[in-house]
Structure formats: C-alpha cells, structure tokens
Amino acid sequence: MSAQPEATADSGLVRVSSEKIGRLMDLVGELSLSVSETVHSPDLQGLDLASFDAAVHRLTMIVREVQDVATELRLVPMDDVFKRLRRMIRELERQTGKKIDLVIEGGDTAIDKMVADKLYDPLLHVLRNAADHGLEPPEERLAAGKTDRGRILLSAAQIGSEVRIVVEDDGRGLNREKILKKARERKFFGPDEEPEPSVLWRVIFEPGFSTAEVVSNLSGRGVGMDVLNATMTALRGRIGVDSQAGKGSRVSLYIPVSLAFLDCIILRQGRTLFAVPIDVVSEIARPSRDELTNVSADDNRELLRLRGTMIPIVRLDEFFNEVDRFAPRSPVPPILVVFNTAMGAIAIPVDEVLDRQQVVMKPLVGKLASVRASWGCALLGTGEVALVLDCERLAAGAGK
Numbered sequence: 001m002s003a004q005p006e007a008t009a010d011s012g013l014v015r016v017s018s019e020k021i022g023r024l025m026d027l028v029g030e031l032s033l034s035v036s037e038t039v040h041s042p043d044l045q046g047l048d049l050a051s052f053d054a055a056v057h058r059l060t061m062i063v064r065e066v067q068d069v070a071t072e073l074r075l076v077p078m079d080d081v082f083k084r085l086r087r088m089i090r091e092l093e094r095q096t097g098k099k100i101d102l103v104i105e106g107g108d109t110a111i112d113k114m115v116a117d118k119l120y121d122p123l124l125h126v127l128r129n130a131a132d133h134g135l136e137p138p139e140e141r142l143a144a145g146k147t148d149r150g151r152i153l154l155s156a157a158q159i160g161s162e163v164r165i166v167v168e169d170d171g172r173g174l175n176r177e178k179i180l181k182k183a184r185e186r187k188f189f190g191p192d193e194e195p196e197p198s199v200l201w202r203v204i205f206e207p208g209f210s211t212a213e214v215v216s217n218l219s220g221r222g223v224g225m226d227v228l229n230a231t232m233t234a235l236r237g238r239i240g241v242d243s244q245a246g247k248g249s250r251v252s253l254y255i256p257v258s259l260a261f262l263d264c265i266i267l268r269q270g271r272t273l274f275a276v277p278i279d280v281v282s283e284i285a286r287p288s289r290d291e292l293t294n295v296s297a298d299d300n301r302e303l304l305r306l307r308g309t310m311i312p313i314v315r316l317d318e319f320f321n322e323v324d325r326f327a328p329r330s331p332v333p334p335i336l337v338v339f340n341t342a343m344g345a346i347a348i349p350v351d352e353v354l355d356r357q358q359v360v361m362k363p364l365v366g367k368l369a370s371v372r373a374s375w376g377c378a379l380l381g382t383g384e385v386a387l388v389l390d391c392e393r394l395a396a397g398a399g400k
Helices: 018-040 052-073 077-097 113-134 138-142 176-185 197-203 225-236 368-372 391-397
Strands: 004-007 013-015 075-077 098-105 109-113 151-160 162-169 240-245 248-256 260-268 270-277 281-285 292-294 302-306 309-310 336-341 345-351 350-362 374-379 385-389
Touching: 018 052, 018 113, 018 151, 018 225, 018 260, 018 350, 052 075, 075 077, 077 098, 077 113, 077 151, 098 260, 109 113, 113 151, 113 162, 113 225, 138 151, 176 197, 197 225, 225 240, 225 248, 260 345, 260 374, 260 385, 270 350, 302 336, 309 345, 336 391, 345 391, 350 385
Parallel strands: 098 151, 270 385
Antiparallel strands: 004 013, 075 109, 151 162, 162 248, 240 248, 260 270, 260 350, 281 336, 292 302, 302 309, 336 345, 350 374, 374 385
C-alpha cells in the first residue's frame, strides 16, 4: 500500500515531499520549453492562422502562472532557519563568556526550500564571527559606554525577486589595520596601497583568510567566511559588508527567492547568446562615439561616459578569450547594456538585445563547470542555448 499524504482537516493542509515538488517544477519547466518550441516552430512560418497570436498569448500566460504557483509550493518561511540559529545563541554565550541578545525580524519571509537548506551553516559562521570577533566582553562594552549585553540582529526581507538576509552586531567593528596587514602579507594589495573599505572587506572571504591570533573551536581557521562565499556563489547570491569602528558590523546576503526559473534578458554578441538576470540590468544605451573613451594611450581599458559617470566596458569576446585581446580592436558594438554589481556598474557591448524570457536554467557540469563568470546555461524556447552571465564575477575578473 502506497503512503498517503498527511492531511489536517482543520487547516486543509496537505504534506507533500519536497522531491515530488521538485519533480513537478522540472515538468513545468519542460512544459514551458515545449510550448515555446511549438510556438516558434519553423513549420508555422508563413501560415495564415486566424487568432493564433491571441491563443499563444493566453497559453503563455497560463504557463507563466503555473510556473509561479509551482514555485510557491517550494517556498518556506525563513523562520525555519532562524529557529535553529536562535538555539545556538545560548551555546555561543557559554563558549565566549559574553551576554548576547539575538533579535529576529522578518521570519515570515518566504524563500525556496533548496536555498533555505543550504543557508544554515553559512549563517552560523557569520553568527560565530559576530559573537567571537565582533561583540566585546561585558567589561569592555561598559568601558565603551555600551550596555553589558551585546546585540545581534538577524533579519530577512524580500526586495523584488531577491531575499535580503542581514546579520548585524553592535560590537567593535572590523579591524581595518589587522585586515589590511594580513591582506598585504598575502599580496592582495601593495605595501603602500590604501583600498576603499568596500574593497578591503572583500578579502575576508578569501580561502584561509583569518586575522585571529589564536585558533579556537569558534574561529581562527579562516574557513568560515570562505564557506559563506562558496555557498552564496552556488546560490547565485551576493554579499555586502559594512563596518564602523566601535559601532559594529553588518553582513548582508542577497539571494534569489527561487532557483527554479530565471527572468532574463537575452543578448547576442557575435554568434553567441547570453542570458542576464533582469534584476541586475540598469539600462540599455546606444552611445555616441564621443561617449566612448580609453583610460590612457598606454592602457587598453575602455570606458563609457554616461551622464558624467565613467563606467568600465567589458567585451565578452575578450573576456571569454574568443579573440586576441592585444590585437587591434574592432569598433565597439552599437548597444551597451549597463549592469549593477557590488564593485560598481559595468557596461557590456552587444550586437543585439533579442528578448525578455523566463528561462529554465541548467547548471554547467564536467569541463563546462570551469567556464568563467557563468551561472549555467539557459534553455530557450527556440531550442537554442544561452550562457547565463554572473555579472559579479564578470566585474571581478574583467581586469585579469
């Protein structure tokens, strides 16, 4: 006898395994692709089909609604993760000898269960760092004019199609001198280089990076923040860090609500198709010749002047080594798509902006997994495949 779903008569809820929901989402993705392939079939070209466009529009809207409903089935509240972290605070108090108040906000914010399952360990590392490095001992807090109890805020909120998770403490803040000294020792910066805070804080996510002088069971091995960075990369997320000396630190995680479907703009550069999540697109421009410039005569980098702001240009054919980057350049393609990244805006020249689609994304496996600055591949309704760009890694690796 097969197991029946558990139902509660009072609430009308039915418990369904996440595997079944995952299978349903896979089938919905295949349905979306099949509809697109049928609609764009070359066999339909040139035929006079009355009311076909209206029927196609209605079918497309129904498929989109089914996708949205299927996605919602796998959403769970962030409180499922927060409750487990709340129980760890008492253990952290015992291990550190500090008094800690954990404040939780936005526990009802919904997120994909596959994402939630992978967030516990990275968030635990951030909480441990906040408790061990960030918050001061009670006597030190009192001497600084603070209460003897440290405060850690753990919050979640949906911003557009992303969930923002924040871990914020009111401790001593990041130690710029220690971090910069260690970063110089590891050759991340020159001996006289003074990086901006937003640039400096990023080094704490490098593998093995730690300023702790003593290794404890809480920190000092330099693996915690590296785990967070790796997890965020796998979840198509990004990290923001802010800190003020004596006032505390704030770590912000931005993660897509769902990993199943991706709302993208489809671009063409040469013969290659690219897909870019629509949330990172700032604007699409057709610049005049005088809005394009080089940094200097000896520097090969190009810039776009957009309303008084200089934006670096990243040529995809050079980035993916499709052309010799030191050979004479062809003119910049006519369209530049501007993207927002944590490192600032970048502009990508393309030959054509084709469409806006909700795509089914598949991860790159095997040798393809080493493709730079890519989340995976997007299966388009035409049967073609587009490379999904990770604009954060594109911006970080553009100068390498």
